[in-house]
Amino acid sequence: MTLTDGEILLRPIxxxxQREWREVNRRNRDWLRPWEATVPPPAPGGPVAQRPTYRQMVRHLRSEANAGRMLPFAIEYEGRLVGQLTVAGITWGSMCSGHIGYWVDQSVAGRGVVPTAxxxxxxxxxxxxxxxxxxxxxxPENAPSRRVVEKLGFRSEGVRPRYLHIDGAWRDHLIFALTADEVPEGMLRRWRRSRPAAPRNPDRPEEMK
Known part of the structure; x- marks a missing residue:
């Protein structure tokens, strides 16, 4: 399954x-570090968590997808892999919800790749x-990513204190949300109507969540 709009494509990872994903991730390591989730230190005597290998990560993503709990995508732009978007934490029953996380190569930031994805x-x-x-x-410090959801019309729902462990500490997060009835015309159509006619400055770091 693929989702496309112009030169932007979402497809299964x-x-x-592996080689292309690792190269993009390595090249952007310093840029992404303030926003990527980390594993907190173990309790005294507890097991030490190891960072998964690429293959372990993909197997986990596939397992979660097969269980209906996740939708993992590679992001392509102009035919090359430039990042990743994951719909995770999918809950069914009376909730029917999920949350989106993403990262993108700094070289394509400011070109509308993440809002479109x-x-x-x-x-x-x-x-x-x-x-x-x-x-x-x-x-809260991630102003470029906040601009992404604001451009798309997500509404702010407040703060979750110390919500995720990132870059060595538990960090507060702002919560933005949408329900299906708030975008009856579709999110992509809304974004097309509101997006600027010309690309933004590609040197301006824009998008990582």
Whole structure:
């Protein structure tokens, strides 16, 4: 399954993406570090968590996807892999919700890649998957990522104190959300209407959550 809009494509992440994925991630390591989740130190005598290998990560993503709890995507732009978007924490029953996380190569920041990718994922979640609610959780310091959800019309729902362990400490997060009835015309259509006619400055760091 792929989701596309122009040169932007979301598709399942693959084992054979390993070399390209690792290179993009390595090249952007310093840029992404303030926003990527980390594992807290273990309790005294407890097990030490190891960072998963790429293959372990993909197997986990596939297992969660097969269980209906996750939708993992590679982001392509102009035919090359530039990042990742994951709809995670999918809950069914009376909730029917999930949350979106993403990262993108700094070289394509400011070109509308992430807003378009998020819009594609939201439309897929609401129209095809059948979710009712989508959240995006962002560190208050991450102004570029906050601009992404604001441009797409997500509403702010406040702060979750010490919500995720990131860059060595428990960090507060701002919560942004949408329900399906708030975008009856579709998120991608809304974004197309509001996006600037010309690309933004590509040197301006824009998008990582």
């Amino acid at each position: 693959r084992m054979r993406d 998020v819009a594609l994922a939201v439309d897929h979640c609401f129209r095809t998957v059948g979710l009712h609610r989508i959240e995006v959780c962002i560190r």
